[in-house]
Amino acid sequence: MATDFFERQSDARRSTKWLVAMFLLAVVGMVGAVFVVAAVGTGALEEGYQQPNNHNPDLAARWSIPFGAAACTLVLITGGSWFKVAQLSGGGTTVAENVGGRRVITNTNDPVEKRILNVVEEMALASGVPVPPVYLLPDEQGINAFAAGYSPSDAVVAVTRGTAEQLSRAELQGVVAHEFSHILNGDMRLNIRLIGVLHGILLLGLIGRLLFRIASHSGRRRSKNDGAIYFILIGITLLVLGYLGTLMGGLIKAAVSRQREFLADASAVQFTRNPLGIAGALKRIGAALFGSKIEHPNAAEMSHMYFGQGVWEGFSGLMATHPPLDKRILRLDPTWNGKFPKLPATPAALTEIEGAAGLVDGSFRSDELPVEVVENAHEQVGNPTEAHRNYAQILIDRLPDEIVTAAREPYGARAVIFCLLLDQESQVREKQMAALARKMPNDVVKLTKQIAPVIDSLDARTRLPLVDMTLPALRTMAKPQYQEFTNAFLELVKADNRLALFEWTLHRVLLRHLRPQFETAKPPRVIYYGLGRLGPACSVLLSTLAYAGNAPEQAAEALADAAVHLPKAKIKLLPPEACGLVQLEAALDQLAKLAAKHRQRLVEACAAAICADDQVKVREAELLRGICDMLDCPMPPLLPGQPVRETA
Numbered sequence: 001m002a003t004d005f006f007e008r009q010s011d012a013r014r015s016t017k018w019l020v021a022m023f024l025l026a027v028v029g030m031v032g033a034v035f036v037v038a039a040v041g042t043g044a045l046e047e048g049y050q051q052p053n054n055h056n057p058d059l060a061a062r063w064s065i066p067f068g069a070a071a072c073t074l075v076l077i078t079g080g081s082w083f084k085v086a087q088l089s090g091g092g093t094t095v096a097e098n099v100g101g102r103r104v105i106t107n108t109n110d111p112v113e114k115r116i117l118n119v120v121e122e123m124a125l126a127s128g129v130p131v132p133p134v135y136l137l138p139d140e141q142g143i144n145a146f147a148a149g150y151s152p153s154d155a156v157v158a159v160t161r162g163t164a165e166q167l168s169r170a171e172l173q174g175v176v177a178h179e180f181s182h183i184l185n186g187d188m189r190l191n192i193r194l195i196g197v198l199h200g201i202l203l204l205g206l207i208g209r210l211l212f213r214i215a216s217h218s219g220r221r222r223s224k225n226d227g228a229i230y231f232i233l234i235g236i237t238l239l240v241l242g243y244l245g246t247l248m249g250g251l252i253k254a255a256v257s258r259q260r261e262f263l264a265d266a267s268a269v270q271f272t273r274n275p276l277g278i279a280g281a282l283k284r285i286g287a288a289l290f291g292s293k294i295e296h297p298n299a300a301e302m303s304h305m306y307f308g309q310g311v312w313e314g315f316s317g318l319m320a321t322h323p324p325l326d327k328r329i330l331r332l333d334p335t336w337n338g339k340f341p342k343l344p345a346t347p348a349a350l351t352e353i354e355g356a357a358g359l360v361d362g363s364f365r366s367d368e369l370p371v372e373v374v375e376n377a378h379e380q381v382g383n384p385t386e387a388h389r390n391y392a393q394i395l396i397d398r399l400p401d402e403i404v405t406a407a408r409e410p411y412g413a414r415a416v417i418f419c420l421l422l423d424q425e426s427q428v429r430e431k432q433m434a435a436l437a438r439k440m441p442n443d444v445v446k447l448t449k450q451i452a453p454v455i456d457s458l459d460a461r462t463r464l465p466l467v468d469m470t471l472p473a474l475r476t477m478a479k480p481q482y483q484e485f486t487n488a489f490l491e492l493v494k495a496d497n498r499l500a501l502f503e504w505t506l507h508r509v510l511l512r513h514l515r516p517q518f519e520t521a522k523p524p525r526v527i528y529y530g531l532g533r534l535g536p537a538c539s540v541l542l543s544t545l546a547y548a549g550n551a552p553e554q555a556a557e558a559l560a561d562a563a564v565h566l567p568k569a570k571i572k573l574l575p576p577e578a579c580g581l582v583q584l585e586a587a588l589d590q591l592a593k594l595a596a597k598h599r600q601r602l603v604e605a606c607a608a609a610i611c612a613d614d615q616v617k618v619r620e621a622e623l624l625r626g627i628c629d630m631l632d633c634p635m636p637p638l639l640p641g642q643p644v645r646e647t648a
Contacts, residue, residue, distance in 0.1 A: 007597070022255075023197045026248040027077055030201065033244060034073040037237055038066035073204065081200030088192050091516065092149030092156035093133070095192065095305075099296045101135035101158050106408040106473045112164050119172050120157050121469065123180050123271070125395065126388035128625060128634040130471045130513040132157050132183070136164060142290040143167065143281065146305040147179035149188045151523045152634060153513040162290060163307075167281055173389075174268050174278030175307055181267035184382045184634060186596075187260055189523070191305045194253060199301065201248060257304040257321040265328060273386035279332035282308070286325055287340035369616045373638050377624060378603040381633045388636040395465055395637075400454055403466070406447065410477055413470035414440070414485055415447040419455040420463055420506055421492050422448075432495040439488035460619040461637070463502075464626055467510050475517045482518045486511070501548050502619055504581050505626035508588075512630060524592040524632070531598055535570040538602070540587035541627070543574040545609040548623065558612035565605040588630045599633055 088094050096103075104113045116134055124131040129152040137144075140160035149155030157179050167175065182188055269275045285292045285308050292308025303311045304321040322328075329336050396404065406412025418436060423429050437445050458466075477485065493507060528534055546558035556573050563571035591602065606627055610620050621638045628635040 018256075020197075022252045023081075023201075026201055026252065027074065029248065030077060030204065030244065031070045031073050035066045035070040038069040039063075076203060076207070077200040079200070080203035081197050084199035085193070085196035088196055091154035091192075092147070092188070093154070093517075095146075095148035095195075095302065096135035096156050096158045098298050099137060099158075099294065099302060100139060101137050101156075103476075104134045104136050106476070107405075115169070115172070116159060116164055119169070119176050121396065122389060122392045123173070123176050123384075125392035125465045125468060126271075126636055127180055127184060127382075127384045128629065128636045129155075129180075129183060130468045133472050133475060134159070137161060137294070137296070140294055140296070142293040142295075142310070143285045143288055143308065144292045144294055144310050145175050145179055145307040146302065147182045147188055148192065148305060149183070150192060151189065151516070151632070152183055153523075154516040155183050155188060160294070162288065163281075166284060166288065168277075170272075170274055170277035171281040171284065173272050174274065175281050177268035177271040178264045178278060178307055180271065180384075181264040182260075184384075185260070185263065185267070187264070190256065194256060194304060195301055198252065202301075253304040253321050258323050261322050262328070262331070265332060269332065271384050271386065271389060275332040279329050279336070282325060282329050282332070283336075283340050286329075287342065367618055369618060369621050369638055370640055371611045371614055371616055373640060374607050374616045374621055374624065375611050377607050377621075377628075377635060377638055378600050380638070381600075381603060381628065381635050384636040387639055391637050391639055392465075395462060399458070399462060399466075403451060403454055403458075404469075406451060407466060407469040408473055410473045410481075411444055412447060412451075413473035414444050415451060416455065416466060416470050417474075417489070417510060418444075418448045418492060419452045420466065421489075421503055422452055422456075424456070428495070432492050435491040435495045436488055439484065439491055460502075460617075460622055463506060464509070464622050464629075465637075467506055468513075471510075471513055474514055477518075479518055482514075501544070501581075502623050502626070504584075505623055505630075508585065509626050509629050524589075526593055526595050528590075528594045529598070531566055531569040531594070531601070534591060534594065535572075537587040537590045538566055538569045538605070539572045539574055540579055540583050541591065541602075542571060542605055542609050544579040544584050545606055545623075545627075546573065546612070547576055547579060548610075548620070550609075550613045554613055558609045561612045562605040562609040565601050565608060588627070592631055594631075596632075599631055602631065603628055603633055603635075 093103075104117060106117065108114055108117070113134075113136065116136070120134050121131050132147070132149070132152075132155040135156055135158035137158060137160045141162045142160055143162045143166060145157065145159040145163050147155055147157050157176065159175070163172070163175060182191075265278060268278045272278070292306065292310055294302075294306065294310035300311045303309070306322075308325070309320060309322040326338065403416065407416050418440075422432055433445070433449070436448065455466075474482075474485070489507070489511075493504075531538065542559055542562045543555070546555040546562065550558045559571065559573045563569075591599075594602065606624055610616060610624055625635045625638070
């Protein structure tokens with residue numbers, strides 16, 4: 001089973017290509033079936049066989065019906081798929097709301113909702129991805145969850161009421177870790193595309209059902225209505241063909257989904273180092289009255305996205321989108337006796353004590369990181385572990401309460417971001433605050449001044465996580481507020497004519513993840529399948545890091561160390577003036593279009609440039625994480641003593 005992030009990303013892209021191929025085969029099958037049925041129904045097939053060489057106008061007219069029906073079917077399927085894909089362009093938010101999801105506000109006082117937010121926030125910071133909004137399905141008593149979105153930037157995590165109330169914290173962590181593996185492995189984009197593609201195939205049956213109901217109702221009112229009889233026959237035919245589409249769609253979903261569920265379970269165990277947590281959640285599904293069932297009318301089209309099997313998918317299991325429950329449990333807990341536990345009378349969420357006991361916070365004691373940890377950083381990309389989760393809990397606990405509160409509230413989140421860009425020199429800071437006062441409401445400016453000294457005192461390790469923590473609150477802004485915020489943000493950057501590379505990286509990470517919520521911003525499309533044509537872009541990035549992480553006289557040596565990892569790219573040390581922030585932004589935009597399997601070597605090269613002087617400051621390590629974020633390579637916090645890649 002693949003455990004390497006870059007390999008899993010490549011697998012997801014291969015699955016997408018396989019999905020397209022299966023969709024085309026299904027379309028050909030459906031169109032062909034409609035053509036044959038129409039030909040038989042009109043008698044064209046029989047007459048064509050008897051008079052194959054006669055130029056009969058009546059025969060030509062008869063053949064026009066099957067060809068017309070086939071063409072209409074093709075238009076219907078492709079149009080239906082296109083419409084659904086366009087409808088889901090809103091990403092995870094649209095998907096969650098489509099099944100009755102309600103967004104959980106970041107400053108909620110509900111203890112059940114606060115617990116969900118805390119667990120999701122921990123998992124996100126430990127994974128190196130932005131904290132996603134959380135949606136609650138308030139009317140669903142079954143134990144289930146899903147992650148949805150086209151990328152980590154527009155991802156959401158949704159849980160049912162049953163999940164929120166019935167699972168212990170360890171079990172909830174297992175479920176959320178499972179969903180985060182779907183975010184990291186590239187499954188979400190594949191899953192949304194699957195909804196859109198299959199909608200066109202299933203549309204034929206939906207139209208048949210509608211025609212059958214209309215004709216049946218009309219036929220009851222007019223007993224001699226021949227038109228109604230034809231509509232009934234057409235409706236029945238479309239229902240049968242629609243069932244064929246349902247069968248094909250179910251088989252495609254099952255083939256794509258099952259193995260990735262096993263992989264997500266294994267990744268969740270690596271993340272939490274507690275197989276009994278996710279196994280316990282699966283056992284509770286087996287014991288619960290509602291199991292993992294989702295009652296919403298739109299539940300079926302998303303069946304492949306859930307943590308557990310949310311809808312009934314036949315007796316045979318042929319179209320089941322999830323492996324059997326007992327098989328999943330036994331993989332996680334080989335000692336399981338096959339019996340499901342009794343559920344407690346009082347919901348687990350209302351009885352347990354929050355907190356993490358026995359955590360070690362030694363990772364915060366030094367301003368430097370061991371060089372070998374950063375050199376092997378590529379092995380941690382997309383592979384968070386229990387140590388990262390523990391670290392995230394400590395990091396949140398160590399942040400001052402006023403900063404945590406501010407980061408989780410829309411006005412406060414804006415102030416936190418502004419503080420992260422304030423210069424340490426008083427004259428530059430005065431210019432920045434004056435620019436801010438011209439663009440933002442007084443209460444935001446006042447709060448920025450109030451919390452700025454606190455944020456100035458924070459460790460460099462907290463700055464990138466703080467950006468991620470503010471995102472759920474910032475995403476609740478209205479569009480005019482977003483435009484006001486981004487204008488002020490850019491003014492703040494311009495006011496400091498010598499914006500440091502690390503602060504610029506924070507700025508780019510924030511805009512990258514915030515923009516999809518308010519603007520049409522599609523994820524980068526892969527167009528480079530090798531590094532040969534990316535030499536200039538690689539040279540800009542690596543030259544910038546060589547100058548940033550080393551003394552000027554050591555830059556050439558640092559670049560040489562980095563170039564070893566990219567033998568097919570012609571890397572050259574560029575002069576400092578050719579490595580400005582504008583050039584760096586353009587280079588990163590280009591490199592983000594590189595295939596996943598080649599990005600690993602790029603991350604290795606970046607790490608080598610930073611480590612060339614055998615000394616890595618925390619600020620440099622966090623800069624590497626920010627660069628990786630912009631390359632769609634989510635890197636967990638780099639921790640001393642963290643082992644290299646673990647197998648799942």
